[in-house]
Amino acid sequence: MTASTERFREFRMPDVGEGLTEAEILKWYVAVGDTVSDGQVVCEVETAKAAVELPIPFDGVVHELRFGEGTTVDVGTPIISVDTTPGAGPAEPEAAPAAPEPEAEPQGRQAVLVGYGAAPSSTKRRARKAPAESAPKAAYAAAVQAELNGHAAPAPAPVAPAAPAPAVVGPAGAGAERPLAKPPVRKLAKDLGIDLGAVTPTGPGGVVTRDDVHAAAQAVAEPAAPAVRPVQAVPAGAAASAGETRAGETRIPVKGVRKATAQAMVASAFTAPHVTEFITVDVTRTMKLVQKLKADPDMAGLRVNPLLIVAKALLVAIRRNPDVNAAWDEENQEIVRKDYVNLGIAAATPRGLIVPNIKDAQAKTLPELSKALADLVSTAREGRTSPADMSGGTVTITNVGVFGVDTGTPILNPGESAILAVGAIKLQPWVHKGEVKPRHVTTLALSFDHRLVDGELGSKVLADTAAVLEQPKRLLTWG
Template identity: 75%
Template sequence: MTAGTAGAANAQRIREFKMPDVGEGLTEAEILKWYVRPGDIVTDGQVVCEVETAKAAVELPIPYDGVVHTLNFDEGTTVDVGTVIISVDTDPGAGPVQEQPAEAAAPAADAEEEAEPQGRQAVLVGYGAAPSSTKRRARKPQPEPVTAGLQAELNGRAAPAPPATPVAVPAPPVVPAASAPVGERPLAKPPVRKLAKDLGIDLATIAPTGPGGVITRDDVYAAAAPAEASAVPPAEAEAGVPAVAPVTAFDAARERRVPIKGVRKATAQAMVASAFTAPHVTEFITVDVTRTMKLVQELKQDPDLAGLRINPLLLVAKAFLVAIRRHPEVNAAWDEANQEIVYKDYINLGIAAATPRGLIVPNIKDAGVKTLPQLATELAELVATAREGKTTPAAMTGGTVTITNVGVFGVDTGTPILNPGESAILAFGAIKLQPWVHKGKIKPRQVTTLALSFDHRLIDGELGSKLLADVAAVLERPKRLITWA
């Protein structure tokens, strides 16, 4: 079988599955777990792996029937969207897959050999080879050292007689083979360059040990250690003062580094973008929620709500929704591109959830029209799904406002940062028994503090204050859930 025939046959049998964009405009995903191995039989729609995007962990189904031919990446690898991650032999009964003869790849290899006669050079982001050519410019020949005889000849006079006694000429310094050639920039990643700069180390003096002549963090630490050890004053060394091992903040042995990726990376980027785009204003109010806590206990005993999780967060969410319905101008978004304010007639209520992979904010769609039992059901499902790491990207898009329950950690309150694209976020603090003036007397009451952060482009101080005051009023007297609804 010719190379062309084998390639065509393989193209018909071997189907390649590429990393899809499972969110909205995502560019990469990390392979968390493979559920199949080469040789396993798979069917159309079968889940073959779990990946983590910048928004959530997602299971990917294969769209083919057949036998797994290859897995192109190991678990823990971050793969760009559109890259082939798995291939499936859709006709395993046709015999072994015909491998393409090696001769077919020879011309390409020869062409590459001509393009890069000196071999490939390791390329780092921001420090790669110039795109205009793959050839490395020939180095300028080093000038021969000018001898005394040659200099005299150039000056037109006779050279002086050599000295009677031979003079020892010092040998040129030995440059490590792996060091960067003179005039070339040492290869190192940006974080390593910054580390060297912080430690005052010249990268050109470091012998690289990384692949392709790349300087690593360990190389920089190794170069810094002798410098610190030699910092002992000569007078003390001569006096016999014992040397003390240098103690530095850059002690790599006591540091643990974790790559910034997935949900954590997306959250960090979103929070930075939000904090420096939307002008935040945060207001606080402390409220007596004793009546609300009594209502929670009564609802837990209600047969019509049996099996539902009734807790203070549920009633805070309901109070927030009632307050927004009284002030609908709050529920809006800022459209910078079109220079418009978008007022929304629906409320998608986000609930900030802490997960092992980082903070996510799934939202309950159309929460403003949900009954209390419906809200309780969806809130419980939202939290359970988030803890399992199964929240879909769709569940985290389209939010309009958010609640973050910092009280579960014993925290009184905070200044929450807006979820990008949303207008307000309410922080619900811990409920504590505190002395409170009630009906003219100081009594122990259940008290909490609420904090509302809002986008000051959309919500001015008066509107934000009214919204927060209404949330507190409902929690102080929960019968307003009926009268204001």
């Protein structure tokens, strides 16, 4: 192991949960030249399940950010390089851009988040170019030292990767020298599609700086938003081939949570044989109970709504019909019945649909369940739901009624046995005690995996849930 390898340590993209293979860098909290300490959060990444903040497991000074914001990186790939001995003087020009050999972390100090575990990486390191031999070493070393001392401007988020920067060429003819620039600046120029040979350097010894690259980029055009592909209109009447965009169309890359949701729904729909049953129920008494609970001192400060009672009703139905709380083990051809209920709640967020779950929901009192629901919703809206919170669900509720929808045919969350859709609660004419009266009515839809839940069992779960909502006093007699 060389001295350079010992000095510069790399933090690799960890597996932040459940065998994920890649993550997108959403935001850097540090820049080149910043001092970092063990446990400090250096960036936020989005996986296929959630946004997660990554702490770095060692001290030092940021030497290089390997990828810009908006870049998707494979697990195991180095994303940041840290100089662990910044007082040792300038790094050798040839050593700075060279990729260090993989270095084993000390036992218990691997670059992973607490509770997630490390995933072995087979990612191949991208070859990196060494500085040109013709570059004056003194100027290059001074530039690297300035980077380490924090004199360079922090690296802003680059836009979506454009076409690779053209090869640097000088005036016509052979012998043109390669422009002087540090590796992070070269990468920035490549990301922005800027030819370093066309950039006017302002750094010491004719070194191209970050500011020089950004000035060149602004002179060419304003950066485009990374999330949307530019529209390249197809002439009217012409047939658009795959990948082409007609005038008036916008293409949005499918990645992160949306991509994972799409893949999971396709896998679920074409793996588990879905059956959906419906029931329309008078929930007037449930609505009255909600109002009474809001005034109950034991529920003070807690959010009380119909969804809370629906969740409790479903938990009672599962308790009466425990075989529904199971999973299908395809590999071993077994049905795995579970004594715990991890109740999933489908939540629409800016990043897409996610389904965090309340662990051991069957053991919670009504106030505890109310608090758990409130925490789950607020965390999801803030984009802070952890991968662990979305793993291990057994049964899910999706409240389509908040959108004014009467009902639907929900698709199972992969690995779960059932999902209950709750429709909008509306005043409707209803026969009550032999007379037509306006009553609060809703429609429930239960989809279940017919491999492990037959029609009788599914019907009992749905009917019991409806019965509790119609007569909430059953929470006492059945619960």
